[in-house]
Amino acid sequence: MMKLIQKWQIQLIFLLIFCFCTYFATGYGFHYRDTLTDKFWGIFGTFCLLLAWASVSPRGASVAFKIFLFTTMIYFPVAWLYGAPSFKLMGGALEADMAEVGEFVHFVPKYVWLLQAAYTIFALFLWRILPPNVFVQARHWAIKWRVALAGFALLALLSPILGNNHKNNMINQYDKKITPVVLVGFYADLFAAPHAYWQQKNQLLQQATQPAHWQIQAVEPKYKNHILVVGESARKDYLHAYGFPLENTPFLSKSKGLLIDGYISTAEFTMLSLPKTLSLSQQSHHNIVSLAKQAGFQTAWLSNQGMLGVFANEVSSYAKRSDVVFFAPRHDGQPAPDSALLPELEKVLLKQSDKPRLIVLHIMGSHHDFCQRLDNGVQFDYQSKNLSCYASTIKETDDLLRNVVEILKKQGESYSLVYFSDHGLKHTGVGTPELTLRHGGDTYQSFEVPLAKISSDDTEHKIIKTQRTAFNFLKGFAQWTGIRTPELHENGYDFWGEQADLPNQNNNLQQVNQMKQDGLIQD
Numbered sequence: 223m224m225k226l227i228q229k230w231q232i233q234l235i236f237l238l239i240f241c242f243c244t245y246f247a248t249g250y251g252f253h254y255r256d257t258l259t260d261k262f263w264g265i266f267g268t269f270c271l272l273l274a275w276a277s278v279s280p281r282g283a284s285v286a287f288k289i290f291l292f293t294t295m296i297y298f299p300v301a302w303l304y305g306a307p308s309f310k311l312m313g314g315a316l317e318a319d320m321a322e323v324g325e326f327v328h329f330v331p332k333y334v335w336l337l338q339a340a341y342t343i344f345a346l347f348l349w350r351i352l353p354p355n356v357f358v359q360a361r362h363w364a365i366k367w368r369v370a371l372a373g374f375a376l377l378a379l380l381s382p383i384l385g386n387n388h389k390n391n392m393i394n395q396y397d398k399k400i401t402p403v404v405l406v407g408f409y410a411d412l413f414a415a416p417h418a419y420w421q422q423k424n425q426l427l428q429q430a431t432q433p434a435h436w437q438i439q440a441v442e443p444k445y446k447n448h449i450l451v452v453g454e455s456a457r458k459d460y461l462h463a464y465g466f467p468l469e470n471t472p473f474l475s476k477s478k479g480l481l482i483d484g485y486i487s488t489a490e491f492t493m494l495s496l497p498k499t500l501s502l503s504q505q506s507h508h509n510i511v512s513l514a515k516q517a518g519f520q521t522a523w524l525s526n527q528g529m530l531g532v533f534a535n536e537v538s539s540y541a542k543r544s545d546v547v548f549f550a551p552r553h554d555g556q557p558a559p560d561s562a563l564l565p566e567l568e569k570v571l572l573k574q575s576d577k578p579r580l581i582v583l584h585i586m587g588s589h590h591d592f593c594q595r596l597d598n599g600v601q602f603d604y605q606s607k608n609l610s611c612y613a614s615t616i617k618e619t620d621d622l623l624r625n626v627v628e629i630l631k632k633q634g635e636s637y638s639l640v641y642f643s644d645h646g647l648k649h650t651g652v653g654t655p656e657l658t659l660r661h662g663g664d665t666y667q668s669f670e671v672p673l674a675k676i677s678s679d680d681t682e683h684k685i686i687k688t689q690r691t692a693f694n695f696l697k698g699f700a701q702w703t704g705i706r707t708p709e710l711h712e713n714g715y716d717f718w719g720e721q722a723d724l725p726n727q728n729n730n731l732q733q734v735n736q737m738k739q740d741g742l743i744q745d
């Protein structure tokens with residue numbers, strides 16, 4: 223009898239360990255806003271829900287357990303790298319093409335595959351021993367224990383409501399967890415997140431087709447040609463111009479112009495960051511292109527990011543408003559080097575026009591897979607293969623900016639170039655040969671990005687160290703292009719000046735400033 227009790231206790235412990243593992247295998251254990259209470263509800267809630275279910279229907283609990291087991295086995299790499307199903311994650315997946323899906327598989331570190339294999343072996347072991355033993359025995363428990371399990375499971379399921387876990391802010395307004403009990407919450411979020419994404423996307427795309435009604439008060443551009451280079455995934459601290467130890471920005475480090483040290487992006491993913499940067503909140507038809515066109519600018523959008531057809535995103539809708547639209551063709555599913563945009567830039571500049579110009583270059587920049595981004599091979603040796611490639615992608619972006627300025631100088635007209643990155647990245651695989659960078663919304667450096675302005679009349683290389691939010695970029699854009707409109711009222715505000723932006727309900731500075739630091743990896 224004692225032997226049977228010991229075996230029973232061991233099986234319950236195994237089930238509890240499994241519930242602990244699934245909290246991470248579904249990505250909820252990596253949710254950086256989770257408290258210890260959330261984790262408690264998530265792990266013990268799943269444990270109690272399985273046992274409560276088994277006490278009523280062992281067969282039903284066994285089927286649910288097996289489905290849950292195999293689902294989490296498959297989802298494991300995504301959970302480890304990107305967390306639980308969310309608006310941002312599902313949006314990124316739905317916006318991806320097959321080449322980017324292939325890059326994701328290639329991007330998964332070997333240690334994650336090994337962890338997935340270990341989890342799979344453990345899960346299959348439990349599949350063999352739990353359903354015919356623990357789940358069957360649970361039906362014979364005393365009624366008070368069965369009621370207690372059901373009550374605790376219900377309490378865990380309702381914990382977000384009871385704990386007011388649905389508070390809105392600038393970061394998590396689309397990523398509220400339905401319940402921390404992953405046996406239910408994982409599937410609820412897996413279906414709710416795409417629905418939320420499509421709902422938001424359709425609303426924004428519908429807005430994007432509406433005519434803009436900017437109230438233009440004055441148009442006084444200082445320059446003939448305004449070039450906006452929208453970068454990708456470049457962390458500020460990986461640029462030598464901002465202190466990175468390797469000289470991967472010879473142009474930005476020495477060129478006469480302005481660098482803002484402290485620019486904070488609106489989000490950690492492109493699909494959220496750029497709409498919040500380039501358009502008015504919840505008014506995607508009021509964006510930089512519609513503003514420039516209504517102000518009488520000739521506009522062009524030259525992109526190496528690709529047009530996604532049926533999955534066309536909001537940023538692509540900005541592009542389609544332009545007078546000239548160019549999406550670089552892909553070869554064998556892979557994007558062209560960013561330098562492919564340079565001949566198209568020259569074509570736009572060669573067209574005679576008495577209007578000021580706005581030309582947007584949307585580049586691939588430092589998009590993963592970093593090593594596949596390179597047109598000139600790996601130029602640096604830094605910490606790991608992936609980080610060496612990443613530092614090299616920064617160098618190629620710097621080369622592109624130099625080439626753009628050279629083309630502008632040859633044109634013989636006044637010009638101003640602005641460059642920023644849409645978001646940063648976070649380190650992963652620290653202490654392993656697979657040390658790399660990936661998306662992440664829980665570190666300060668995932669949001670801190672470069673912002674530079676280089677103009678034909680600049681006389682010095684200047685760095686302003688001040689915190690500046692990308693939520694105010696549209697105001698800075700209007701100041702840069704000399705467009706005045708009441709929708710972007712300034713009240714003495716200078717986006718390009720030294721006075722810092724302050725945290726408020728219209729930006730994410732308070733949340734970002736509270737995030738952990740993820741600085742450069744030191745030897």
